[in-house]
Ligand SMILES: [Zn+2]
């Protein structure tokens with residue numbers, strides 16, 4: 001798009017001033033806030049998987065209960081408190097935000113290297129909540145969910161402690177509640193959650209923590225995928241290791257029959273270390289699920305007759321209801337906004353949380369120096385589109401700046417809101 005390329009390097013730094021006869025784009029499109037807690041149906045509606053994704057056949061990694069349950073002679077020597085610790089249960093079954101279950105507090109550990117943050121859409125099921133309801137039968141739903149959240153965060157924090165060598169940090173961003181079907185087995189549960197594409201709500205992975213036993217599985221995951229299922233209430237299973245192990249499958253690690261390694265069937269219960277092969281795999285793929293976004297708005301331009309409102313609204317990688325708007329008053333009108341990422345990345349896809357009050361042609365460009373720009377997408381965002389994540393293309397080279405341009409051209413208008421931008425590795 002020659003117009004945008006020509007105009008992009010010269011960013012106007014002046015604020016545009018809205019006058020009375022300029023319409024306010026925010027009155028047309030409505031933000032669609034994504035709730036932290038939602039039902040499984042809401043999650044499926046917000047983040048459906050594409051047919052293309054559903055057609056991918058992943059290599060299934062199966063964890064059996066036998067491989068993950070501590071031997072009886074070890075369990076016999078453990079106190080009830082230590083057994084609760086194995087499950088990372090919130091202390092005394094009361095909601096708490098303290099990770100005080102184990103001697104070494106995870107947050108005291110230092111991460112090494114560039115942090116790789118992985119945003120999680122967590123699904124908890126009725127069976128998991130039953131663990132709380134058993135002792136608190138009259139607890140309101142929200143209290144049960146808060147307790148489940150604390151439990152899940154405990155598990156995640158201790159698993160992060162194992163993944164610290166790769167600076168990988170799983171962060172629970174959204175939580176969905178699911179009355180999961182019973183007696184279908186973990187593989188069917190994994191099939192069901194694969195209908196959610198976490199990128200639809202700005203997350204990278206979907207994890208189901210279930211309170212079910214299916215009699216044989218402790219967990220099952222898609223190797224190199226974005227989904228895994230783990231049992232959290234199977235007696236005598238160290239769930240933080242199980243989480244770290246399942247997470248490692250997402251980074252393409254395999255189960256193997258020999259050696260001392262978290263991924264090795266004879267030793268996975270007894271170690272949090274990786275063998276040389278798995279260590280190499282983790283290092284190779286450690287940024288495949290990372291999550292970075294626009295940290296700063298560094299400029300914007302107008303294509304007269306066009307307007308840009310609140311360009312700083314594009315900052316952030318998670319929707320915050322603080323939106324930038326671009327509006328084209330007549331043909332050729334519009335503008336662009338340039339954001340700088342948290343850090344330079346290479347081989348990444350750009351996702352933009354965008355809504356449109358009228359069908360609008362949107363161009364996205366990337367640059368490593370805020371001067372030379374590469375167009376990575378041109379698409380028409382349809383009329384009356386609610387705020388949602390839109391895949392705006394990938395770039396195989398490195399870049400640190402993202403420019404989003406909207407121009408009124410052809411039979412389309414130009415009237416969009418942009419809330420946030422995040423990028424994710426294409427590896
Ligand atoms: Zn495994």
Ligand SMILES: [Zn+2]
Pocket residue numbers: 256259260261262263264274275276277278279
């Ligand atoms: Zn290994």
